[in-house]
Amino acid sequence: MSETPGIPAPPEEPSEEQASRIGVDSWVAETERHGRGRGPLWQLARLWEYSPDPVKLLAFVALASTVPFWTNEGDLFVFGLFTLLYAALGLGLNVVVGFAGLLDLGYVAFFGIGAYTYAELSSSQYGIHWPAEATIPIAMAAAALVGVVLGFSARRLLGDYLAIVTLFLGQAFVFFTGVANPTVAGKGLTGGANGIPQLDPLTFFGYQLTSTKQLYFFLLIVVTLLATALYFANQSRTGRAWRALREDPLAAEVMSIPVNRLKILAFVFGAAVAGLCGTIYAAIETAAVSTNFSVSVLIIIYAVVILGGFGSIAGVFVGAIVINCTLEFLEPQNDHPEVKRWLFYGTIVLLIALLKPWFRPVLVLAGTIAFGFVVHAIVAATTAASWTSGVPVSGASWLARWAVIPTGSHGNFNNYLYIGLVVAVVCTASLKGWWRMIALVPTLYLTALVWENMLTQNGGITAFILFGAMLIGLMTVRPQGLLGTARVEIV
Amino acid sequence: MADAPPQPLLELKGLSMAFGGLVVIDNLDLVVNEREIVSVIGPNGAGKTTLFNLITGIYRPDDGEILLEGNSLVGLPPHAITQRGVARTFQTLRLFLNMSVIDNVMAAQYGKTKVDIVRSMLRTPGWWKEERQIRARAEEKLSFFGQRLMGYRWDQPAYSLSYANRRRLEIARAMATEPEILLLDEPAAGMNPVETHEITELIGKLREEGGYTILVIEHDMHVVEGISDRVVALDHGVKIAEGSFEQVATDPKVVEAYLGTKATATK
Ligand SMILES: Nc1ncnc2c1ncn2[C@@H]1O[C@H](COP(=O)(O)OP(=O)(O)O)[C@@H](O)[C@H]1O
Numbered sequence: 001m002s003e004t005p006g007i008p009a010p011p012e013e014p015s016e017e018q019a020s021r022i023g024v025d026s027w028v029a030e031t032e033r034h035g036r037g038r039g040p041l042w043q044l045a046r047l048w049e050y051s052p053d054p055v056k057l058l059a060f061v062a063l064a065s066t067v068p069f070w071t072n073e074g075d076l077f078v079f080g081l082f083t084l085l086y087a088a089l090g091l092g093l094n095v096v097v098g099f100a101g102l103l104d105l106g107y108v109a110f111f112g113i114g115a116y117t118y119a120e121l122s123s124s125q126y127g128i129h130w131p132a133e134a135t136i137p138i139a140m141a142a143a144a145l146v147g148v149v150l151g152f153s154a155r156r157l158l159g160d161y162l163a164i165v166t167l168f169l170g171q172a173f174v175f176f177t178g179v180a181n182p183t184v185a186g187k188g189l190t191g192g193a194n195g196i197p198q199l200d201p202l203t204f205f206g207y208q209l210t211s212t213k214q215l216y217f218f219l220l221i222v223v224t225l226l227a228t229a230l231y232f233a234n235q236s237r238t239g240r241a242w243r244a245l246r247e248d249p250l251a252a253e254v255m256s257i258p259v260n261r262l263k264i265l266a267f268v269f270g271a272a273v274a275g276l277c278g279t280i281y282a283a284i285e286t287a288a289v290s291t292n293f294s295v296s297v298l299i300i301i302y303a304v305v306i307l308g309g310f311g312s313i314a315g316v317f318v319g320a321i322v323i324n325c326t327l328e329f330l331e332p333q334n335d336h337p338e339v340k341r342w343l344f345y346g347t348i349v350l351l352i353a354l355l356k357p358w359f360r361p362v363l364v365l366a367g368t369i370a371f372g373f374v375v376h377a378i379v380a381a382t383t384a385a386s387w388t389s390g391v392p393v394s395g396a397s398w399l400a401r402w403a404v405i406p407t408g409s410h411g412n413f414n415n416y417l418y419i420g421l422v423v424a425v426v427c428t429a430s431l432k433g434w435w436r437m438i439a440l441v442p443t444l445y446l447t448a449l450v451w452e453n454m455l456t457q458n459g460g461i462t463a464f465i466l467f468g469a470m471l472i473g474l475m476t477v478r479p480q481g482l483l484g485t486a487r488v489e490i491v
Numbered sequence: 492m493a494d495a496p497p498q499p500l501l502e503l504k505g506l507s508m509a510f511g512g513l514v515v516i517d518n519l520d521l522v523v524n525e526r527e528i529v530s531v532i533g534p535n536g537a538g539k540t541t542l543f544n545l546i547t548g549i550y551r552p553d554d555g556e557i558l559l560e561g562n563s564l565v566g567l568p569p570h571a572i573t574q575r576g577v578a579r580t581f582q583t584l585r586l587f588l589n590m591s592v593i594d595n596v597m598a599a600q601y602g603k604t605k606v607d608i609v610r611s612m613l614r615t616p617g618w619w620k621e622e623r624q625i626r627a628r629a630e631e632k633l634s635f636f637g638q639r640l641m642g643y644r645w646d647q648p649a650y651s652l653s654y655a656n657r658r659r660l661e662i663a664r665a666m667a668t669e670p671e672i673l674l675l676d677e678p679a680a681g682m683n684p685v686e687t688h689e690i691t692e693l694i695g696k697l698r699e700e701g702g703y704t705i706l707v708i709e710h711d712m713h714v715v716e717g718i719s720d721r722v723v724a725l726d727h728g729v730k731i732a733e734g735s736f737e738q739v740a741t742d743p744k745v746v747e748a749y750l751g752t753k754a755t756a757t758k
């Protein structure tokens with residue numbers, strides 16, 4: 001410091017050109033740049049962006065109401081009913097994770113609590129046959145109560161430890177219902193591994209919901225009301241407080257927001273929604289079985305919310321549709337095996353197509369196709385016929401001339417393929433620029449070989465590998481999820 | 492009016508705080524009277540921000556009293572302290588960056604509003620009424636800064652604002668909690684001379700028109716001189732001087748504190 005703190009001259013009035021200009025900043029410039037998009041996809045995105053939210057919901061409800069009229073009973077069950085159920089579950093989780101930013105890994109336990117409460121109160125288990133208008137509020141209250149107890153006892157743990165505590169809750173719930181099965185009133189309370197079968201159908205004031213169509217419309221109403229209520233909640237002081245504490249809990253607390261209380265509120269809210277979903281799920285399945293509330297279900301619900309974009313209500317719907325339909329198509333016993341192949345190659349081509357500039361994907365794809373024919377020709381010319389005489393699963397004879405598919409066992413061929421693929425992926429990832437493009441060609445070909453030789457024959461694993469690959473692909477392209485808003489962390 | 496005896500609003504008595512072995516605030520006494528503007532100066536690391544963290548309840552003092560209108564604030568959680576009338580800004584800006592400008596200000600009214608989540612989900616008349624009030628109050632607070640935070644800027648995300656506008660938004664957000672006393676932590680830091688001049692005028696206006704009492708940490712001696720009724724100098728958590736700007740600025744202990752730590756406090 002050169003100047004001793006004497007009495008400095010007072011600051012001068014700002015001159016005209018010194019005064020910073022108002023009305024020009026980065027945001028305006030960026031909005032203008034956005035405005036210069038082209039093409040039908042962009043138009044569609046604009047239309048979506050400018051539609052008021054109630055219009056979006058109405059459009060969804062209108063479209064969803066037509067589904068039962070152009071699908072058969074079985075498809076309506078697996079595609080329609082379960083999409084709506086995942087949407088409802090996603091809406092609840094979205095409050096916890098999306099609005100309040102809590103990592104709740106016990107969410108599926110609340111789902112289970114709802115289901116088992118319904119099972120105890122509306123089945124021949126204890127001969128209690130209460131109607132749904134009584135059991136649903138009780139189930140929601142039971143789930144919420146467990147949420148409150150856990151929330152308050154874990155109040156100090158609301159940070160990172162919440163994930164561990166809730167994960168434990170989820171595991172404990174599966175163990176309690178499936179293994180512990182305490183004896184109450186001369187009977188296993190939860191029915192053990194077999195669960196509680198033969199539940200009553202949902203009955204409201206004497207009106208039974210039995211057909212898939214009835215259940216579908218009931219769920220559609222539930223989901224619509226839920227989405228509306230959560231939308232309203234999000235646009236209130238509570239919603240703003242949730243968003244604020246997700247952004248910066250300390251600043252939120254100092255701005256008069258009781259952070260812990262609001263976190264517990266979100267947690268309990270999610271629990272109640274999950275409880276509601278549990279009752280409906282139990283009634284749909286007419287059973288409550290502990291394995292239906294395991295971590296894998298939790299992952300799917302998280303996938304719904306992540307795919308749609310944390311905090312976006314519309315995103316939950318898109319996520320539920322995409323994820324439920326994809327998973328159903330990928331089911332091992334699904335009778336559309338060719339769909340899987342198209343999903344697989346389609347995902348790969350889509351990912352490659354995102355490379356820039358435009359001629360790179362063209363060159364890579366053309367190169368891969370050519371590479372395949374060359375390799376196939378060389379193998380066919382130099383080895384025994386059995387090396388190339390394999391037939392791709394489910395037709396697609398054109399593939400037989402491109403992909404090397406041996407018949408019978410060829411030692412460790414399949415294992416070498418896997419190792420080769422891993423090496424190729426690592427090499428590709430560590431290369432740059434054109435070298436990477438060149439390395440992509442054999443990598444893609446190896447991927448196709450692994451798919452054709454191993455994965456098409458192993459439905460269960462394939463479904464999840466493919467599912468994971470699609471999620472990774474999406475997250476690379478749009479980390480904020482399909483309808484989420486990109487968050488800016490540091491500026 | 493001019494002769495009315497000063498009413499103490501915020502009183503600190505024997506306040507002490509140490510991190511590990513390091514004493515950061517040492518037996519500090521300080522009184523801020525109603526509608527007074529008091530500046531806290533001192534070299535970096537003197538404990539000024541820690542003082543704010545103690546008053547707002549982020550840290551709990553090891554010893555001493557913090558009284559607001561005679562009531563103790565020690566031990567209350569920060570949101571409760573804010574609800575009683577203490578609001579602050581942060582030296583390292585802590586806006587809700589991904590929320591819109593107006594949402595930032597609306598969110599800070601949580602403590603002053605009542606409609607619960609059930610009534611919000613049902614959109615009862617009470618919700619409509621309160622929501623309109625929240626919005627109007629937010630617009631009023633933002634209009635305090637002239638055209639700087641008005642119009643199309645309301646719906647921009649906070650991260651899109653310039654640095655100076657973010658500092659202004661922090662002040663608007665603090666005002667939205669409807670405080671008695673505003674604690675401003677280096678409001679002019681990082682601003683150019685023009686903006687610094689604006690802030691100087693604004694702080695005066697906050698008292699004249701907003702009726703706030705203000706405790707401000709500031710490094711820029713022009714600002715300190717322009718706004719302060721009283722100046723308090725801290726060094727190593729100890730109050731080394733207190734009085735008018737002229738008295739404090741020429742106090743040998745203050746000069747030494749600045750020279751001794753080679754701080755770049757003034758220009
Ligand atoms: N949370 C903390 N833990 C340990 N030391 C801290 C903490 N916060 C502040 N300090 C220390 O206290 C001293 C005063 O810091 P601060 O109040 O930020 O000074 P300033 O007057 O520059 O605002 C510094 O030496 C700083 O390192």
Ligand SMILES: [Mg+2]
Pocket residue numbers: 539540541582
């Ligand atoms: Mg500081």
